[in-house]
Amino acid sequence: MCEGIKIVTQPVSETKALAQKLEDLEVAQALEKDHLVNMNKNMDAKFSAMENMLKAFIIQSGASSSAHKHGKSAEHVRCFFCGGEDHFQGDCEECKRLIRSGHLKINPEGKL
Numbered sequence: 001m002c003e004g005i006k007i008v009t010q011p012v013s014e015t016k017a018l019a020q021k022l023e024d025l026e027v028a029q030a031l032e033k034d035h036l037v038n039m040n041k042n043m044d045a046k047f048s049a050m051e052n053m054l055k056a057f058i059i060q061s062g063a064s065s066s067a068h069k070h071g072k073s074a075e076h077v078r079c080f081f082c083g084g085e086d087h088f089q090g091d092c093e094e095c096k097r098l099i100r101s102g103h104l105k106i107n108p109e110g111k112l
């Protein structure tokens, strides 16, 4: 009999405990849900901040890269021979003309 009672009462208390646990879990889940909602809000704020930063970075890098490209064609292309800004020394017609005429000599490395 004692064993019978034990067997009967145990599941009941377990069920009660389980119900209590479930209740706790629901509360915890609700709290977690709130927490998650808050976290999502924070994440949204963080994400939009990051997105703005990223956009700014992309705009900045795009601007700097286009400025770099622009600078390359406008400033960095310069003939060291005649100073012309539309060609490199290797493409310099003046330089080639002088080499052909024998006024200039180029070593095997392509230098004057």
Ligand SMILES: [Zn+2]
Residues within 6 Å of the ligand: 079, 080, 081, 082, 083, 084, 087, 088, 089, 091, 092, 093, 094, 095
């Ligand atoms: Zn030149």
